[in-house]
Amino acid sequence: MTLAKPAFPAPDHDHRRCTADALAHAEAVCEQRAQKFTPIRRQVLGALLSSHRPLGAYEVIDELAKSMARPAPITVYRALDFLMANGLVHRIESRNAYLACAAHDHDATSAVAFLICERCGLVGEISSASFAKDLNAAARSSGFAPKLSVVEITGVCAHCQKMS
Amino acid sequence: MTLAKPAFPAPDHDHRRCTADALAHAEAVCEQRAQKFTPIRRQVLGALLSSHRPLGAYEVIDELAKSMARPAPITVYRALDFLMANGLVHRIESRNAYLACAAHDHDATSAVAFLICERCGLVGEISSASFAKDLNAAARSSGFAPKLSVVEITGVCAHCQKMS
DNA sequence: AAATAATCATAAGCTTGCTTACTATATCTT
DNA sequence: AAGATATAGTAAGCAAGCTTATGATTATTT
Numbered sequence: 001m002t003l004a005k006p007a008f009p010a011p012d013h014d015h016r017r018c019t020a021d022a023l024a025h026a027e028a029v030c031e032q033r034a035q036k037f038t039p040i041r042r043q044v045l046g047a048l049l050s051s052h053r054p055l056g057a058y059e060v061i062d063e064l065a066k067s068m069a070r071p072a073p074i075t076v077y078r079a080l081d082f083l084m085a086n087g088l089v090h091r092i093e094s095r096n097a098y099l100a101c102a103a104h105d106h107d108a109t110s111a112v113a114f115l116i117c118e119r120c121g122l123v124g125e126i127s128s129a130s131f132a133k134d135l136n137a138a139a140r141s142s143g144f145a146p147k148l149s150v151v152e153i154t155g156v157c158a159h160c161q162k163m164s
Numbered sequence: 165m166t167l168a169k170p171a172f173p174a175p176d177h178d179h180r181r182c183t184a185d186a187l188a189h190a191e192a193v194c195e196q197r198a199q200k201f202t203p204i205r206r207q208v209l210g211a212l213l214s215s216h217r218p219l220g221a222y223e224v225i226d227e228l229a230k231s232m233a234r235p236a237p238i239t240v241y242r243a244l245d246f247l248m249a250n251g252l253v254h255r256i257e258s259r260n261a262y263l264a265c266a267a268h269d270h271d272a273t274s275a276v277a278f279l280i281c282e283r284c285g286l287v288g289e290i291s292s293a294s295f296a297k298d299l300n301a302a303a304r305s306s307g308f309a310p311k312l313s314v315v316e317i318t319g320v321c322a323h324c325q326k327m328s
Numbered sequence: 329a330a331a332t333a334a335t336c337a338t339a340a341g342c343t344t345g346c347t348t349a350c351t352a353t354a355t356c357t358t
Numbered sequence: 359a360a361g362a363t364a365t366a367g368t369a370a371g372c373a374a375g376c377t378t379a380t381g382a383t384t385a386t387t388t
Contacts (some may be wrong), residue, residue: 135317
């Protein structure tokens with residue numbers, strides 16, 4: 001069992017830096033692929049990066065409205081589509097919400113599992129090659145050819161456990 | 165790796181019986197818990213059992229409308245809540261849809277993974293103790309206390325693979 | 329029989345997620 | 359400079375998921 005990262009956003013982490021890193025990473029990815037990291041795209045990613053919580057599309061709109069003219073839904077959806085296509089944003093299916101990708105290293109193909117804290121709402125990513133293998137093996141054993149896996153685990157994060 | 169069941173609904177399975185079994189099981193569960201298996205609850209479960217596809221709430225309404233006065237959304241939601249609370253129906257988060265539980269044997273706590281065929285739309289359940297263990301272990305290794313896992317795997321079922 | 333609790337019906341409405349259609353602007357290519 | 363392409367803005371709207379509020383029924387308890 002090999003875990004990629006500490007996974008869950010610690011309450012005392014350097015969020016300033018974490019945001020800056022993510023934006024820098026996004027820039028790098030876009031440049032590398034000759035994709036344009038336009039102002040709205042940057043702003044939408046910025047909105048998502050402002051917390052480690054998944055935001056619904058309308059929450060993103062609200063967030064952006066604080067610093068610019070309220071964007072139309074379509075504008076935000078286009079940006080979200082772009083960011084997802086480039087692996088910079090994940091969609092959390094169980095919430096119909098979007099989350100800035102925190103793991104700047106996982107390849108697009110490997111399965112990612114999300115840890116969603118039901119207390120604070122923060123979400124961590126774990127990308128364990130081992131459970132993905134097991135999962136796919138279990139699926140295949142009944143003749144099923146797996147493509148895309150959604151793994152979302154709700155529970156209580158380490159920090160919130162201490163608080164109780 | 166121990167699989168509980170063949171998992172995916174075969175195209176030629178005895179659906180008549182499969183429906184009857186599920187209804188009988190629901191009746192038994194409700195009686196055992198002194199819960200009332202009322203007509204609407206039965207009908208909603210029946211609607212879901214009519215296919216092995218997850219149905220949205222409004223699809224359930226449409227289905228029921230065929231054999232009775234069109235029920236209001238609230239009526240269906242109440243029945244769905246009841247059925248889910250008693251483990252007779254699952255919610256497929258990635259589809260905002262509901263599925264009659266096909267595995268009448270898994271305990272409420274054990275993780276269930278859904279196999280969703282993107283061709284025929286049918287959904288199978290696998291309840292593998294082994295991957296659940298791995299999943300939980302991976303989560304716990306970062307101090308996270310997992311409660312509810314959503315595992316939804318999209319792909320192509322054995323039957324649809326043969327058809328291509 | 330009366331009171332309590334559970335269930336269901338009726339009616340209305342809100343929110344969110346997402347789309348279609350069209351125009352304008354910027355960027356890149358030739 | 360002209361045309362093509364990608365991106366974004368404007369305006370409008372739809373559909374689905376779900377809720378609130380209230381009153382009627384039915385069952386259960388006392």
